[in-house]
Amino acid sequence: MCEHSSSKSRVLVLLAHPAGPTCLQTVLTCRDALLAQHAALLLSLSALHGALTPRQQDTAHMVVTGLPDAPAASFRQALERACAGVWPINAATMFAWPSGACVDWGRESGQEEELPISATRSPADARLAELSGPVVRVAQLREFHVYDQAKVLNAATAGGWEPLPDEELGEEDPDDVVGAVMFAAETTGELPGMDCLTDAQEGHLLLSARGDEVADWSPEPVHVDFGTGWRLRRAANPYAAAQRMAEASVAREEPQPDFASLFPCPAACGCEKDDCEKCSWWLTPRTADRLFGALVWLADTAYDDVEELQDRPVLEEDDGTWGFFSRLPRVTWRQSRQWRRGLARACDDLAGDLARGKWPHPTCAAEEMVLHLALDDAPEGADFGEDSPSHATLPTHRDDYDFDACAELFFQDHDVLWLYDRRYSDTPDAAGTGAGVCPIPAALQPDQWFEDFLNVHPRSAERGFRR
Numbered sequence: 001m002c003e004h005s006s007s008k009s010r011v012l013v014l015l016a017h018p019a020g021p022t023c024l025q026t027v028l029t030c031r032d033a034l035l036a037q038h039a040a041l042l043l044s045l046s047a048l049h050g051a052l053t054p055r056q057q058d059t060a061h062m063v064v065t066g067l068p069d070a071p072a073a074s075f076r077q078a079l080e081r082a083c084a085g086v087w088p089i090n091a092a093t094m095f096a097w098p099s100g101a102c103v104d105w106g107r108e109s110g111q112e113e114e115l116p117i118s119a120t121r122s123p124a125d126a127r128l129a130e131l132s133g134p135v136v137r138v139a140q141l142r143e144f145h146v147y148d149q150a151k152v153l154n155a156a157t158a159g160g161w162e163p164l165p166d167e168e169l170g171e172e173d174p175d176d177v178v179g180a181v182m183f184a185a186e187t188t189g190e191l192p193g194m195d196c197l198t199d200a201q202e203g204h205l206l207l208s209a210r211g212d213e214v215a216d217w218s219p220e221p222v223h224v225d226f227g228t229g230w231r232l233r234r235a236a237n238p239y240a241a242a243q244r245m246a247e248a249s250v251a252r253e254e255p256q257p258d259f260a261s262l263f264p265c266p267a268a269c270g271c272e273k274d275d276c277e278k279c280s281w282w283l284t285p286r287t288a289d290r291l292f293g294a295l296v297w298l299a300d301t302a303y304d305d306v307e308e309l310q311d312r313p314v315l316e317e318d319d320g321t322w323g324f325f326s327r328l329p330r331v332t333w334r335q336s337r338q339w340r341r342g343l344a345r346a347c348d349d350l351a352g353d354l355a356r357g358k359w360p361h362p363t364c365a366a367e368e369m370v371l372h373l374a375l376d377d378a379p380e381g382a383d384f385g386e387d388s389p390s391h392a393t394l395p396t397h398r399d400d401y402d403f404d405a406c407a408e409l410f411f412q413d414h415d416v417l418w419l420y421d422r423r424y425s426d427t428p429d430a431a432g433t434g435a436g437v438c439p440i441p442a443a444l445q446p447d448q449w450f451e452d453f454l455n456v457h458p459r460s461a462e463r464g465f466r467r
Helices: 033-049 054-066 069-084 117-121 149-158 177-186 230-236 240-252 285-309 337-355 365-377 403-409 415-420
Strands: 002-004 009-015 023-030 135-146 194-206
Touching (some): 009 069, 023 033, 033 054, 033 069, 054 069, 285 365, 285 403, 365 415
Antiparallel strands (some): 009 023, 135 194
């Protein structure tokens, strides 16, 4: 946060600690109010997300450049602390309640005590029927793998956690690892030395007519059923996704495009001269049909993956579990559900081009990537049902199934494939740090994949999603 006066501006950080009240500490002081406000916002974003985006990093560089040396150094150090989520300070600078002190908030004799607003709106002892508005119960299931116990315990201790007394600890957990992980789950949800395996929520309205009651008054134990694991469900029925795709196709009952009319090809004259239109390469009906089928299959696979994967990261041990997202470069494996839906829509957009009789020219990096995947799949048409009777009736041509020519003619460049290089795939933040690591070009950052190329007509922003 910022404090501004006529002569200077201060950036302050609000620090919580277990022994006393939350306190303010000065980060830096400068004369430029705008730079101070930028610095405060960047620090807030760092504390919230644990890192800055490339564009935010550019703004941070602008702030550092504009500040004098001393406050610039303080700002750089503060960014590191905000990203880490821990602010090391001298304990003497923080106010702490005296041991055993009883805090009296100074109510004068005869003065009525004022209750906090929350206690008047939502009394803690109220039953469900006594509350005026709807009550929603949210249960959260989180599982953490502690792969470095010493690092987790040290990081939790540095953040203010204290283990249970020895007499309260059992043989199975003598160091109170459970307490350290619970401390992390209640604060940032992260600690060095552990990974989150599961993060799921289940919520529903509590209804008095159904016999529901708030937990504190519930006569029955509160039980929440998160169902069986999604990996187990997928392993038990590996063809479930294919079945759902087939059912969805039948339900849509979409007519197959008439590629014979959409992409008519003249018979080659056989002269093979470079300037002969009849002998030049054509996108044939059979090629278009195969490519269209591959794009539709990829779109359905992507939408199915999104339904189960949600915002969870793709992991190395998934070993191809995800039919679509496991195939993307590693730099994309931690993208959001909405970003993934955008990839599914990119497949539909390119398939729509073919259905209208147009060549599928990508308009952004996302479309370039999915078109590369479709060209990889298209030669194996039987895998997604394209060797059908309708496909067999399409006219033949010498250029049928020439997907190498498609790769040459449909793209402006193939730069997006650079991301499969492990030097890029191990650096999701494009920082470019580490031996043998290359920074990801700004245009190829996954967050920029849906930015339209400057030399193409952009697609409508109102087109929505099929699923």
